[in-house]
Amino acid sequence: xxxxxxxxRAPRESRVALVPESVAKLIKSGSSVTVEHDAGLAAGFPDTxxxxxxxxxxxDFAATVSGADLxxxxxxxxxxxxxxxxxxxxxxxxxxxxxxxxxxxxxxARGVRMVALERVPRITRAQSMDVLSSQATVxxxxxxxxxxxxxPKMLPMLTTAAGTLAPAKVFxxxxxxxxxxxxxxxxxLGAVVSGFDVRVAAxxxxxxxxxxxxxxxxxxxxxxxxxxxxxxxxxxxxxxQEGIAKHIAGVDLVITTAAIPGKRAPILITENAVRxxxxxxxxxxxxxxxxxxxxxxxxGETVDVGGVQVIGPLGLASTxxxxxxxxxxxxxxxxxxxxxxxxxxNLDASDEITGAMLVKPEVTR
Ligand SMILES: NC(=O)c1ccc[n+]([C@@H]2O[C@H](COP(=O)([O-])OP(=O)(O)OC[C@H]3O[C@@H](n4cnc5c(N)ncnc54)[C@H](O)[C@@H]3O)[C@@H](O)[C@H]2O)c1
Numbered sequence: 001x002x003x004x005x006x007x008x009r010a011p012r013e014s015r016v017a018l019v020p021e022s023v024a025k026l027i028k029s030g031s032s033v034t035v036e037h038d039a040g041l042a043a044g045f046p047d048t049x050x051x052x053x054x055x056x057x058x059x060d061f062a063a064t065v066s067g068a069d070l071x072x073x074x075x076x077x078x079x080x081x082x083x084x085x086x087x088x089x090x091x092x093x094x095x096x097x098x099x100x101x102x103x104x105x106x107x108x109a110r111g112v113r114m115v116a117l118e119r120v121p122r123i124t125r126a127q128s129m130d131v132l133s134s135q136a137t138v139x140x141x142x143x144x145x146x147x148x149x150x151x152p153k154m155l156p157m158l159t160t161a162a163g164t165l166a167p168a169k170v171f172x173x174x175x176x177x178x179x180x181x182x183x184x185x186x187x188x189l190g191a192v193v194s195g196f197d198v199r200v201a202a203x204x205x206x207x208x209x210x211x212x213x214x215x216x217x218x219x220x221x222x223x224x225x226x227x228x229x230x231x232x233x234x235x236x237x238x239x240x241q242e243g244i245a246k247h248i249a250g251v252d253l254v255i256t257t258a259a260i261p262g263k264r265a266p267i268l269i270t271e272n273a274v275r276x277x278x279x280x281x282x283x284x285x286x287x288x289x290x291x292x293x294x295x296x297x298x299x300g301e302t303v304d305v306g307g308v309q310v311i312g313p314l315g316l317a318s319t320x321x322x323x324x325x326x327x328x329x330x331x332x333x334x335x336x337x338x339x340x341x342x343x344x345x346n347l348d349a350s351d352e353i354t355g356a357m358l359v360k361p362e363v364t365r
Contacts, residue, residue: 001031001343003336004068006061007039010075012314014042014321015328017072017093022333024053030343032056036064043321065089069345072332076100077107087111090345092332094118094131095359104359113347114359117331121356122227129334129353133177134327135317139286140181140257142316144170147253147284148189150302150309155253156190167192171251172211173244173268173293174258175202178286182255183209191253196244198222198229198236198258216243231260237267245273252278256293257286269294279307288312 003026005018016039018026023033033055037047047057058064062084065071071091082103085091091107092115107114117131127133147170148155157167170186172179175197186193187210195206196214200221203213218239224230232240248254248269259265265287274283274296285297296303297312304310317324339347339354349355 001069001340001345002067003031003033004065004071005033005035005039005055006064006071006073006077006081007036008042008074009078012318013075014318015074015325016040016043016045016321017074017325017329017332019043019045019325019329020049020053020055021326022329023050023055025333026336027054029337029340034058034064034068036061039064040325043325045322045325070336072336074328076103079103079106082106082110082112085110085112089113090115090347092117092335094135094328108359115335115347115354115357116359117328117335117357119357119359120331121353123352126353129331129338131328131331134331135324136176136178136257137181137327138320138324139316140178140255141185142319143178143255143257143284143286143313144182144185144189144253146311146313146316147255147282150282150284150311151253152280153252155186168252169194169250170253170255171195171214171248172206173197173254173256174287175199175206176257176259179255179257180205180209182257182286183211186253186255187211194247194251196247198232198240199227201227214243214247216240228261229258231263232266240266240268241270241273244268245270245276248273248281249276249278252281254281254283255286256283258293259287259290264291265293267293267295271295274305274308274310277308281308283308283310285310285312286316289314 035050035055073093090113095116120130153168155168158165168191170191170193172182172195175195193211195211206213218236222229285292285294287293288297288299296310299312300314302311
């Protein structure tokens, strides 16, 4: 099987789809791999590491994908690049909801089969190919660092000759993969951490990381299928907003990650709640890409609300591109192994995992 790894061109994208370690494994199992010049450089993987792994380096996009059975690229290709991708070939990428629909349509029309990594089913068998989890891990970690840098305080309690400094209070909303990583990171930095999730099971996980769960009586569990949260009723949403507003009045840094699959992120931090926070407090809204958990969030911007900064970061996983690429690459390698039969690509739509990740023609219309 011939595998191609183009250089990413999208703004803010520093990751690479396959790192040299995975390339070496693919070559050992009988594939050939062509990597575009400098494809891994921004993530810390120079061309020399790819050649040592056995890859061929190509000068540009067209030369990289020429003759490829499978193109591995984090972001969708640019429109003008589609014609270079071999007809009947396949492309695997991290397509983000609603990302580049015209490119997907053009790829579909060309007969290129598309695999969207973010559609990985959240089942145990697919865990090692779960890009949502691997990239959320980086985002949760980075969100805390971002918030800590924006705070006018340090996070840990310090006893110094100049007196004792009280630790900062960090509150994490949404205890999924990103939220739990944010809790763990804030704890490591010495903050006093609390967390909240509408799923009852999450309370134990928050506690196991040494944080205090915020309890708001919502009259039942909000856990739906596959461990995901269900959307709340209007009453539950109001109670949640009120409980959060009360709690964050005494918090320095809020990291918010709450999401409902396929829906706009729920508004959990209202205008009044932000106005009730202390001057100098910071909110980092990881749900910015899907509308935000805070009424003031603007994706890709920092909004100052009377001395409270509301940060809506985009593409946080790409800001730690070495480890983000390493995990992404291992996810993709596991997927490639899953869809390889007799050293050829076998994208079987009836397979539970592959079928869920294949982009169907109606989605590209
Ligand atoms: N392969 C697997 O089996 C697998 C992999 C990853 C995650 N999961 C499970 O999927 C679930 C979701 O994980 P995720 O990280 O993808 O979540 P996510 O990114 O979809 O959402 C983040 C968190 O926000 C919470 N949330 C939603 N609405 C909220 C609200 N109004 N207030 C507070 N919190 C709210 C959710 O419960 C979730 O924990 C978890 O149970 C996790 O264990 C399973």
